[in-house]
Amino acid sequence: MNDTICAISTALGVGAISIIRVSGDEAIDIVNKIFDKDLTKKESHTINYGHIVYNGEIIDEVMVSIMKSPKTFTKEDIVEINSHGGVAVTNKVLEILLLEGARLAEPGEFTKRAFLNGRIDLVEAESIMDLIESKTETSRKLAISGMEGKVSKLVKNIIDNLVKVNANIEVNIDYPEYEDIEIVTKEKIEEMSKYINKELTKLLNESENGKLIKDGINTLILGRPNVGKSSILNKLIEEDKAIVTSVAGTTRDIVEGQIRVNGILLNIIDTAGVRETEDIVEKIGVEKSLSLVNDADLIILVFNNNEKLTDEDKKLLEYTKEKKRIIVINKIDLENNLDISNLKNERIVKISALKDSGIESLKNEINDMFNLEEINLGDFTYLSNSRQISLVKKAVEISKNLEDALNNDVPIDLLEIDIKE
Ligand code: GDP
DSSP states (O other): OOOOEEEEOSOSSSOSEEEEEEESTTHHHHHHHHBSSOGGGSOTTEEEEEEEEETTEEEEEEEEEEEOTTSSSSSSOEEEEEEEOSHHHHHHHHHHHHHTTOEEOOTTHHHHHHHHTTSSOHHHHHHHHHHHHOOSHHHHHHHHHHHTTHHHHHHHHHHHHHHHHHHHHHHHHHOTTOTTSOOOOHHHHHHHHHHHHHHHHHHHHHHHHHHHHHHOEEEEEEOSTTSSHHHHHHHHHTSOOSOOOSSTTOOOSOEEEEEEETTEEEEEEEOOOOSOOSOHHHHHHHHHHHHHHHHOSEEEEEEETTSOOOHHHHHHHHHTTTSOEEEEEEOTTSOOOOOOTTOOSOOEEEOBTTTTBSHHHHHHHHHHHTTHHHHHHSOOOOOOOHHHHHHHHHHHHHHHHHHHHHHTTOOHHHHHHHHHO
C-alpha cells in the first residue's frame, strides 16, 4: 500500500491556481526530480517557491508545500504543488508526476489512506464527503461536527460500556477463582441494555433531523391543472422557472427548484396536473407525479379558491392522506367558491400566487411543521448517513434480543454473544 499516489485536488477548469497532491513514501523524492530547488533539504510544513522543470523546459512557476509524516492528512509524506490553474498546465504537471513514478490516485484514495492509517475513523471519512457536497450553511455545520468526531464520541461511550461488561463476563467465566473481580449479574446486563437501547433510540430519532439537514425536504406541489402550482413554485423560488399559462395542463413535465427555509434545503417539484387525460405526453407526466408522492417528505396540495372542490381534488386528498401535507388555497384574490369546512385537522394556508400574498405564511408553516428553528439551534451532532443509521438500527434490534434473552433466563455466557454483536 506504500506506493506513492497523486491527483489533481482542485476542480479542473480555468482558475487562478490548481493543487496537485502527492502522498506516499516517495512523495518528496518524486517531486524533487522535477522541482528546481532541493526539496529534501526543506523543513516539514513549509511552502517553497520555484519552478516545475521537465527535460530542461519550464512547465510552470509554482509553490510547493511539504508536509512530512506523520502529521499529515494521510499520515504519509505529502507534497502539494500549487500550479497556475487551467487544464493544460495542471494536466502536464500530473502527467510528469506519473512518468516519474507516482500512481494516479483512485477517487477518495487520500481519505481512504487517512482512514487506514488511523488518522480518521469511518464516520469522519464520510463527513469529509458530506462537507464537500454540502449546499447549505446548516449541512456544512452538520458535516463539520461529524469530521470533528462528535458523532463518533456519541457511540464511543456505548462501545466502551459494552467492551467493559463483556471483558468482565469473560473473566468471571475463565477465572472463577478471582474473587476481587466484580461478578456481572443479569441485573447489571439488563441495566446496561436498557441504557444502550435508550441512547441509540434517541440517536435514531434525532437522525431524522440529520437527514433533513443533509438531504433537504423533498417537497411536491400537487393539484389539478390550472390551480396555480407553477405560479406557486415560481413565487417560492423567486424566479420564473416553471412556465405559467392559463391553458390547462401546460406544466408538461416536472419542474424542480430549491429554496432555503431556515437553513434547510427545500427541493421543490412541480408536477403535471393529476387528472385523467388522453394526451400521452401529459399522461407520462401524470404517472410520474403519482409515484413522486411516495418519495416526498412534504406535499403541498393546491386547491383553487375560485372553484368548488372537484372529485379530482377529493382523490388527491385521499391519495395523500398518509403524508405530511399542507393544503394551499390559491387565488384568494378571486371570489370564494371553495368550501373547506369538511377539512378538519389540516394545515391550511390561503394565498394568492398572482398577487404574491401569503407566500411567507406558507414558508412559516413549513418551518413550523418540521421544527426547523429547533433543528438549527441544536448542536448538530446528528447521524445523517444511511450506512450509519442502518447500523444503529441493527444495534437497537440486538439490544432488544438481549432483553428477550434476559427475560427467558438465558445463561450469562450466552448473552455474551449478543453483547459482542
Ligand atoms: P398550474 O397548472 O397548476 O401549474 O397553474 P399555473 O401556475 O400555470 O396557473 C394557471 C393560471 O392561473 C395562470 O393564468 C395564472 O396566472 C393563474 N393564477 C395563478 N395563481 C393565481 C392567483 O393567485 N390568482 C389569480 N387570479 N390567478 C392565478
